[in-house]
Amino acid sequence: MLKTFSLGGVHPAENKFSAGKKIEALPIPEQVSVPIAQHIGAPSEPVVSKGDEVKVGQLIAKSSGFVSANIHSPVSGKVFKIDDILDTSGYKRKAIIIKTDGDVWDENIDRSDDLVTDITASSEEIVKKVGEAGIVGLGGATFPAHVKLSVPPGKTCDVLILNGVECEPYLTADHQLMMEKGDEIMVGTQLLMIALKVEKAIIGIENNKPDAIKHMTDLASKYQGITIQPLKVQYPQGGEKQLIDACISRQIPSGKLPIEVGAVVQNVGTTLAVYEAIQKNKPLFERVVTVTGKSVSNPSNFLARVGTPLNQLIDAAGGLPEDTGKIIGGGPMMGKALTSTEVPITKGSSGILIMPEEIAKRGKLEPCIRCSKCVSVCPMGLSPYLLSTVSDKAIWDRAEEEKIMDCIECGSCSFTCPANRPLLDYIRLGKGKVGQIMRSRNK
Amino acid sequence: MNVVLITIISLGVLGALAAIILYFVAQKFKVFEDPRIDQVEEALPAANCGGCGFPGCRAFAEAMVKSDDISDLNCPVGGADTMSAAAAILGKEVSAAAPMVAVVRCNGTCENRPRITQYDGATSCTIASSLYGGDTGCSNGCLGLGECVDACDFNAMYMHEKTGLPVIIEDNCVSCGACVDSCPKNIIELRKKGPKSRRIFVSCINTDKGGTAKKACSAACIGCKKCQKICPFDAITVENNLAYIDYNKCKLCRKCVAECPTNAIHMLNFPPPKPKVEKPAAETAE
Numbered sequence: 001m002l003k004t005f006s007l008g009g010v011h012p013a014e015n016k017f018s019a020g021k022k023i024e025a026l027p028i029p030e031q032v033s034v035p036i037a038q039h040i041g042a043p044s045e046p047v048v049s050k051g052d053e054v055k056v057g058q059l060i061a062k063s064s065g066f067v068s069a070n071i072h073s074p075v076s077g078k079v080f081k082i083d084d085i086l087d088t089s090g091y092k093r094k095a096i097i098i099k100t101d102g103d104v105w106d107e108n109i110d111r112s113d114d115l116v117t118d119i120t121a122s123s124e125e126i127v128k129k130v131g132e133a134g135i136v137g138l139g140g141a142t143f144p145a146h147v148k149l150s151v152p153p154g155k156t157c158d159v160l161i162l163n164g165v166e167c168e169p170y171l172t173a174d175h176q177l178m179m180e181k182g183d184e185i186m187v188g189t190q191l192l193m194i195a196l197k198v199e200k201a202i203i204g205i206e207n208n209k210p211d212a213i214k215h216m217t218d219l220a221s222k223y224q225g226i227t228i229q230p231l232k233v234q235y236p237q238g239g240e241k242q243l244i245d246a247c248i249s250r251q252i253p254s255g256k257l258p259i260e261v262g263a264v265v266q267n268v269g270t271t272l273a274v275y276e277a278i279q280k281n282k283p284l285f286e287r288v289v290t291v292t293g294k295s296v297s298n299p300s301n302f303l304a305r306v307g308t309p310l311n312q313l314i315d316a317a318g319g320l321p322e323d324t325g326k327i328i329g330g331g332p333m334m335g336k337a338l339t340s341t342e343v344p345i346t347k348g349s350s351g352i353l354i355m356p357e358e359i360a361k362r363g364k365l366e367p368c369i370r371c372s373k374c375v376s377v378c379p380m381g382l383s384p385y386l387l388s389t390v391s392d393k394a395i396w397d398r399a400e401e402e403k404i405m406d407c408i409e410c411g412s413c414s415f416t417c418p419a420n421r422p423l424l425d426y427i428r429l430g431k432g433k434v435g436q437i438m439r440s441r442n443k
Numbered sequence: 444m445n446v447v448l449i450t451i452i453s454l455g456v457l458g459a460l461a462a463i464i465l466y467f468v469a470q471k472f473k474v475f476e477d478p479r480i481d482q483v484e485e486a487l488p489a490a491n492c493g494g495c496g497f498p499g500c501r502a503f504a505e506a507m508v509k510s511d512d513i514s515d516l517n518c519p520v521g522g523a524d525t526m527s528a529a530a531a532i533l534g535k536e537v538s539a540a541a542p543m544v545a546v547v548r549c550n551g552t553c554e555n556r557p558r559i560t561q562y563d564g565a566t567s568c569t570i571a572s573s574l575y576g577g578d579t580g581c582s583n584g585c586l587g588l589g590e591c592v593d594a595c596d597f598n599a600m601y602m603h604e605k606t607g608l609p610v611i612i613e614d615n616c617v618s619c620g621a622c623v624d625s626c627p628k629n630i631i632e633l634r635k636k637g638p639k640s641r642r643i644f645v646s647c648i649n650t651d652k653g654g655t656a657k658k659a660c661s662a663a664c665i666g667c668k669k670c671q672k673i674c675p676f677d678a679i680t681v682e683n684n685l686a687y688i689d690y691n692k693c694k695l696c697r698k699c700v701a702e703c704p705t706n707a708i709h710m711l712n713f714p715p716p717k718p719k720v721e722k723p724a725a726e727t728a729e
Contacts, residue, residue: 090575091582328564339560339575362563392567423564429570 002232005242008379009234018299025303032307038346039051039142041067055105070134074305076104096301116279133277138269142348162203167238171290188275213389236410273279293354295321311341325360328353363420374413384413388423391430487691494619520617541670543618550646551584552606556660567691580659642651650683670699
């Protein structure tokens, strides 16, 4: 019996059209628009101005607080302007727009492909360098990595868990990274183990990636303390709390973080970025993005620089199909529909999913039939039909009582509802409001 | 003595005993409540809408009785008549607050403001605005999903089929402010109803630069400041590419309405302009 998480879960069709497609580096765009808000926390402050010349990897915006991140230039060229542009938030927000000129990298970056296995940095140095390199969670949540690696006083960490699960349908970027950059990910894992001062690391990989499980297991035998945990395919296994439950059977108490049970989770893509930052002095300015969809002629995994407009990736995947209904940034479960192909790629862009009209359109809304399917699939053990209704009726104290803040917004409830009710939309509304009330109470 | 008589007497004694105990307990634990609170509550409209800022008419009545200075308190639903009646119970006087009315500050109709995307989500303005700036080029404009209409307890609003914008039914509006709070874009404002219900306001809250605003909506305020320059009463300020008319300073002269190049300034309930007097030979009977 393969391990998996204990509560709820759904099984959406996998549709991994881009599986096995080798990572392809896209040509450098003529112009990039780098948003200053690409991470959880405060937006960064630009440190360049109009007319400045920049090199690849140069710092262009600095972290503006503890929970914030540095941003580095993805191209070499001249800063054209700092202006508000439409980004993945659906609104116009500030971005640094750079016109590309050549591909000149910062001299400190080691561009060679050699695997660097010697680790000389100390735990504190690693955490500091991860912060300086602007590394954020590349699974899509974009939480600043150096914050997660800073264990708060009073808490201890005894295990590192890597997320190689990629539970969202359609997305294959992490799968390819494990196949092509497995050794680098292993060294990255060692770096994270030193940073967290742990001796044990477990890499969770779902059973639908047997080649990755075999490859990573072979590699892991060469490294001390790293084991691979194959997992049963189920969504949302990649959620931190679900992954910790699946790999080591620890339950995180309501309202608390994974560090409470002594675990820290990082995505394999983030781990690779940590390897590149520490061993190659390369900050985070590019990532692998899966471009896919039923009607897409060339579904692929592209290595794209941050700030590249969406249309460049879509063109490289064969262009926008005739029957396009929605363009989704992220996966089909938690991603968001975008309203323009000029929107730039950010650190959190795990995929671009082009959905044909017939499957993109939401089903006809019907009244709740009290079937409680939503309750049985919720991985956090909540009652979505109830949380959605109290959010709609603005009964905030009841929402808080029923633990609305524990919702991880995975979308399993909306996915399952036979009446096509927009459960997650209302729950998100409720979370926003209840969060606001809770914060004003603590002031 | 027969059973019936015993039953009647024993139950009667128990009942009387309970009554006596209850009487003394009630006296001992009596909560003193100012009887004027009940009287003031009687004078209020009993709509319990929250427009006064208190949770219900009873709470407002309590506030009135317990405050020394009632000049800040106002029941917008009942208006001046209710306030003077309630104040009279307390032996006080209140100056009549100017009647207010809700105003929708957006004229981005389907015709003026073309739709460039299609929204396929939950029909809630708050939810839509958390996802993106709306289905037009103006991210400040009305989303047309009717959360304000749902919030109104007084049947004073409806969504206009053709324009896609909410309409305020003046006679029913009691300026409780529920619609103002419900709009995630802060489009609705409570403004002075004005003499003969006449008022002038800028029907736009877009803060984009003029060119961007005009491209998205033909009725947008472009921040050109012509209105500010022509106003003889200094009632207009232009900030962040948007004009705003202070309803306390505005004297309803209508100079700004004529001056605005995009017709973004609206005037309500004014008589139509008199037709120019023609030479008798050119007049046609209608």
